[in-house]
Amino acid sequence: MIGEQSIGLQINASIAGPIEIPNVQSIKGSIEVVGGIYKSDFPNITSFSMPDVKNITGLTIINVDKLTALSLPKLDLISGPLMFNSQDGPPLNFSLPALETAGGPMYILGNIDA
Numbered sequence: 082m083i084g085e086q087s088i089g090l091q092i093n094a095s096i097a098g099p100i101e102i103p104n105v106q107s108i109k110g111s112i113e114v115v116g117g118i119y120k121s122d123f124p125n126i127t128s129f130s131m132p133d134v135k136n137i138t139g140l141t142i143i144n145v146d147k148l149t150a151l152s153l154p155k156l157d158l159i160s161g162p163l164m165f166n167s168q169d170g171p172p173l174n175f176s177l178p179a180l181e182t183a184g185g186p187m188y189i190l191g192n193i194d195a
């Protein structure tokens with residue numbers, strides 16, 4: 082498991098390009114990829130993949146305007162909220178095919194190309 086706090090994985094504005102984090106199956110905490118108020122503070126992430134993760138506390142992706150693919154193919158449990166906003170970004174391939182349970186509210190806004 083990663084993390085003992087409410088945020089298990091946080092990605093900030095200095096990260097650019099594709100991100101893949103294999104071999105992690107559980108995160109005790111949420112995954113947060115959040116840009117700032119100004120576009121210069123937005124992370125320049127083009128894709129995000131965690132191919133082996135199965136459960137997380139929450140998922141928040143906001144103000145990431147270069148993201149074109151989000152893949153969590155084995156994720157079956159989000160025990161908290163799912164918040165996603167990419168309304169200023171390109172069409173996004175958004176894939177959570179194994180998701181069975183979301184224990185909090187789901188907020189999805191943007192140009193989704195599933």
